[in-house]
Amino acid sequence: MLRGEQGAAVQEAIRFQVEVGRFFGAEGFVRITNAHVMGDIEVMGDGGFGFLERIAGEGAKCRVATDSNARCMHFDDVACLKPDAKEEAKERRVVQILRDMRVATTDTCINYQTVYQPKLGEHVAWGDTGTVIYANSVFGARTNYEGGFSSFAAALTGRTPAYGFHLDAPRRGSIAVRLEATMRDVADWGAIGRIVGHPNQDYFAVPVIDGAKAMPLSDELKHLGASLASYGSMAMYHLVGVTPEAPTAAEAFGGRAPVSRMTITDADIENVYRSYRYAEGAKNVVVFSGPQLSIFEMQELAGRFAGRKVAPGMHVFVTTNHAIHSDASRLGYLRTLEEAGVTVLQGVCFYILQRLTEIRAENGWVNLVSNSAKLVNTITAHRFNTVLRRTADCVDIACTGVLR
Amino acid sequence: MKEGFSPRYDLNRVTGVITRIGHSAEGESIKDRILVIPTTKGGVAGGWAFNDLLHKGIAPKALVFGKLNPVMVQGAVLAKLPITEGWTRNALEDIRTGQRIRVDPAARTITVF
Numbered sequence: 177m178l179r180g181e182q183g184a185a186v187q188e189a190i191r192f193q194v195e196v197g198r199f200f201g202a203e204g205f206v207r208i209t210n211a212h213v214m215g216d217i218e219v220m221g222d223g224g225f226g227f228l229e230r231i232a233g234e235g236a237k238c239r240v241a242t243d244s245n246a247r248c249m250h251f252d253d254v255a256c257l258k259p260d261a262k263e264e265a266k267e268r269r270v271v272q273i274l275r276d277m278r279v280a281t282t283d284t285c286i287n288y289q290t291v292y293q294p295k296l297g298e299h300v301a302w303g304d305t306g307t308v309i310y311a312n313s314v315f316g317a318r319t320n321y322e323g324g325f326s327s328f329a330a331a332l333t334g335r336t337p338a339y340g341f342h343l344d345a346p347r348r349g350s351i352a353v354r355l356e357a358t359m360r361d362v363a364d365w366g367a368i369g370r371i372v373g374h375p376n377q378d379y380f381a382v383p384v385i386d387g388a389k390a391m392p393l394s395d396e397l398k399h400l401g402a403s404l405a406s407y408g409s410m411a412m413y414h415l416v417g418v419t420p421e422a423p424t425a426a427e428a429f430g431g432r433a434p435v436s437r438m439t440i441t442d443a444d445i446e447n448v449y450r451s452y453r454y455a456e457g458a459k460n461v462v463v464f465s466g467p468q469l470s471i472f473e474m475q476e477l478a479g480r481f482a483g484r485k486v487a488p489g490m491h492v493f494v495t496t497n498h499a500i501h502s503d504a505s506r507l508g509y510l511r512t513l514e515e516a517g518v519t520v521l522q523g524v525c526f527y528i529l530q531r532l533t534e535i536r537a538e539n540g541w542v543n544l545v546s547n548s549a550k551l552v553n554t555i556t557a558h559r560f561n562t563v564l565r566r567t568a569d570c571v572d573i574a575c576t577g578v579l580r
Numbered sequence: 581m582k583e584g585f586s587p588r589y590d591l592n593r594v595t596g597v598i599t600r601i602g603h604s605a606e607g608e609s610i611k612d613r614i615l616v617i618p619t620t621k622g623g624v625a626g627g628w629a630f631n632d633l634l635h636k637g638i639a640p641k642a643l644v645f646g647k648l649n650p651v652m653v654q655g656a657v658l659a660k661l662p663i664t665e666g667w668t669r670n671a672l673e674d675i676r677t678g679q680r681i682r683v684d685p686a687a688r689t690i691t692v693f
Contacts (some may be wrong), residue, residue, distance in 0.1 A: 192657060192658070195652055195657045195659055196650070196653055199649070199653045199663075200653070212626075214624055214627070215628070216647070219588070219625050219628045219629060219632070220628040220631075220632060221593070221628070221631075221633075221635055221636065222632070222635055222636075223631045223632045223635025223636070224628045224631055224632055224635075226635075227631065227658075236581045254609055273611030303595065303627070305623055305624055305626055306668075317658060320623070320650045321624055321649055321650050322627075322650075322654070323623075323624035323625070323626055323627020323628070323650070323651035323654050323655060324624070324626070324627020324628035324629075324631070324651070324654055324655055324658055325628070325631075325654065325658050326627055326650070326651075326654040327627075337581075339650075340650060349581045376621060377619040377620065377621060377647070377649070378619065378647050379620065379648070379649035379650070380598075405623075406623070407621070409584070409619070409620045409623070409649050411649075449584050491603055528588075533592065533650075553589065554589055554623070555589065555590055556589055556590075556600045557588065557590055557592060557600050558592060559601060560601060560602075
């Protein structure tokens with residue numbers, strides 16, 4: 177590969193991987209079975225667009241099964257979310273380039289729920305933080321954050337440098353978290369992510385959470401992981417008695433002494449909700465996104481919005497992937513949501529929407545209320561005032577217009 | 581900056597100005613600056629973002645991290661930006677905004693002029 181006998185794109189990919197691997201002192205490569213690539217015009221810009229076009233022109237093809245992360249545009253006609261026409265044309269071209277490179281453009285940040293579930297010990301190269309932490313923690317699969325060209329490079333070479341979470345040692349727990357709180361909503365799990373992640377920002381910190389009273393659902397672990405990754409830049413957690421590398425706390429720590437200990441009570445979770453302040457504003461949004469919703473989240477939301485209407489001055493957005501959008505349509509959930517005045521977007525995630533700063537200003541939106549702890553953290557560069565609330569509260573706020 | 585940094589959460593990637601409300605470097609441009617950053621937040625955006633900033637002519641000169649995640653390295657390698665990790669002294673006390681510094685990643689030194 178390094179000599180270029182497999183083409184210029186593969187050569188460039190392996191050179192890139194050698195350089196990254198060298199930074200982390202990797203002693204070699206591991207073969208991967210699956211890649212998840214993130215390439216949208218909002219984050220890659222013209223520089224990345226030109227780069228991708230060039231390597232595709234050199235004949236770049238994924239040699240392992242590869243899918244794509246959520247896009248920055250929905251391509252549906254939603255008047256209040258108009259992208260730039262020029263950027264939209266580029267985004268469509270990006271999708272075509274990915275397909276030419278043999279990427280299955282699923283446009284999803286919940287590939288672990290709908291596309292591919294790697295097994296214990298399976299090495300993959302996933303390019304979205306929420307997917308990475310789910311793979312490492314819940315499946316016991318092995319991946320680092322593979323951002324930008326990194327996941328493409330892995331898809332092209334079928335391998336990735338062996339550092340970080342591909343190795344045994346970094347997977348051992350480092351922070352002991354005693355969970356005393358009773359968990360009532362996905363937002364509570366997200367709140368834990370903020371409580372643990374924010375004061376411990378460290379990619380190599382691995383919280384071991386002990387004390388879950390009931391078996392957490394996939395959607396709950398999705399929100400926990402997405403939030404830990406967002407606030408703490410973390411790539412793995414253990415949930416004792418739940419996740420595969422943590423049958424016991426002792427096994428999760430693997431002999432490593434915890435560097436810190438914390439306890440999370442009901443009061444700590446309530447304090448997270450209390451920490452948000454509404455700003456003065458007549459127009460506001462409630463957003464269910466980040467990560468995209470599963471079919472069961474769509475079902476739950478349809479049930480909560482059934483027979484209600486979104487209040488004047490409020491906009492409500494839901495994002496999911498194409499597969500779940502199609503199922504939700506067939507099952508009637510979409511119709512229920514749309515009758516209530518909810519806008520459902522497919523193949524996107526809300527916080528990565530192209531020209532979101534301008535969209536917010538054009539619509540005069542001030543507060544963004546969400547049940548996603550990740551979303552209320554990631555969207556802040558666009559100057560929304562963000563508020564985390566439980567799912568039922570979000571629906572009530574959406575339908576009454578009362579910010580509480 | 582006194583806190584974690586993510587090109588997605590904190591930065592307006594059109595202007596190169598840090599726009600997150602309440603960020604310790606809110607209002608500062610990153611263009612042609614050496615960014616001294618204690619930790620990372622998020623996020624895979626950095627993988628593409630530094631290359632994009634370079635293309636737009638608003639990239640920083642170098643990245644000096646206390647602790648980083650692989651995305652910052654992946655992004656810096658793509659954009660050919662010098663990047664370092666690990667401080668033997670607290671760089672946030674030794675270096676102030678606006679000072680001229682030289683970073684030598686190979687020698688693992690920072691010189692303050």
